[in-house]
Amino acid sequence: MTSSAPLALYGGTFDPVHAAHVAAARAVAAALGGPVHLLPNAVPPHRPQPYASPAQRLAMLQLAAADAPELKVDDWELRQPGPSYTLATLEHFRQHIGPERPLVWVVGADSFASLHHWHRWQHYPALCHLAVLPRPGAAAADPAVAAAFTSADAAALRGQPAGLRLMLTAPCLEHSSTAIRTALAAGQRHPGLDAGVADFIYREGLYNARHLPTLDRNSQDSHD
Numbered sequence: 186m187t188s189s190a191p192l193a194l195y196g197g198t199f200d201p202v203h204a205a206h207v208a209a210a211r212a213v214a215a216a217l218g219g220p221v222h223l224l225p226n227a228v229p230p231h232r233p234q235p236y237a238s239p240a241q242r243l244a245m246l247q248l249a250a251a252d253a254p255e256l257k258v259d260d261w262e263l264r265q266p267g268p269s270y271t272l273a274t275l276e277h278f279r280q281h282i283g284p285e286r287p288l289v290w291v292v293g294a295d296s297f298a299s300l301h302h303w304h305r306w307q308h309y310p311a312l313c314h315l316a317v318l319p320r321p322g323a324a325a326a327d328p329a330v331a332a333a334f335t336s337a338d339a340a341a342l343r344g345q346p347a348g349l350r351l352m353l354t355a356p357c358l359e360h361s362s363t364a365i366r367t368a369l370a371a372g373q374r375h376p377g378l379d380a381g382v383a384d385f386i387y388r389e390g391l392y393n394a395r396h397l398p399t400l401d402r403n404s405q406d407s408h409d
């Protein structure tokens with residue numbers, strides 16, 4: 186039986202970070218009673234390279250997490266060469282914290298559903314627990330992945346180093362970075378975007394973001 190607070194790692198592309206990411210991380214921190222490290226990847230293994238640079242994604246995460254002391258922004262993956270395989274990250278953090286302390290990898294339900302495609306995922310249960318957040322429209326997980334991590338409550342995750350999964354039921358938010366990039370390029374607001382992050386995006390000229398017009402675009406058009 187182990188007693189120290191779990192270390193939770195929330196990996197993502199965060200291009201850009203949005204309100205569902207922050208709400209998910211805060212929910213995990215509250216459930217586990219420990220910090221959640223937000224870990225932007227350098228080279229996503231299973232998708233195209235992000236639009237924003239590593240430094241820009243890191244800066245946006247720092248802005249979004251500024252008011253949440255339980256969230257820590259961690260640039261470890263950004264400093265590693267090559268594809269950001271989660272296995273390498275888990276091995277690094279497991280070695281860093283030792284064999285006893287619980288280590289938790291945080292994912293949305295859509296990532297959980299594709300985990301059987303991740304690089305050597307079969308090694309994960311010996312290294313970490315999973316915390317899974319609901320996400321609208323996510324498919325069911327592969328049975329082999331579900332079976333590899335025994336479903337358990339937060340207290341059980343705090344009591345052993347690895348091998349369990351915590352299925353959170355909230356928050357369940359629709360936001361996605363894709364929808365935010367699309368809205369910004371069309372000159373629209375998006376409710377999932379933090380105001381400070383939005384200012385940063387405009388200043389940096391990211392995502393072809395068009396500054397919001399002073400007048401409502403529809404009423405302007407009706408006078409044309």
Ligand SMILES: Nc1ncnc2c1ncn2[C@@H]1O[C@H](COP(=O)(O)OP(=O)(O)OP(=O)(O)O)[C@@H](O)[C@H]1O
Binds near residue numbers: 199200294318319364
């Ligand atoms: N709305 C959401 N609800 C729950 N989990 C989410 C949500 N959005 C992202 N996640 C999870 O956060 C992690 C990082 O996601 P990512 O940075 O790719 O955001 P995204 O919104 O899915 O981005 P994109 O639209 O560019 O694919 C993944 O584990 C993903 O499943």
Ligand SMILES: O=C(O)c1ccc[n+]([C@@H]2O[C@H](COP(=O)([O-])O)[C@@H](O)[C@H]2O)c1
Binds near residue numbers: 199230269272304
């Ligand atoms: O290791 C892998 O094979 C692997 C495959 C897909 C995704 N990941 C990681 O999972 C996290 C979420 O990925 P994404 O693409 O939804 O941002 C992020 O940290 C990725 O580096 C890792």
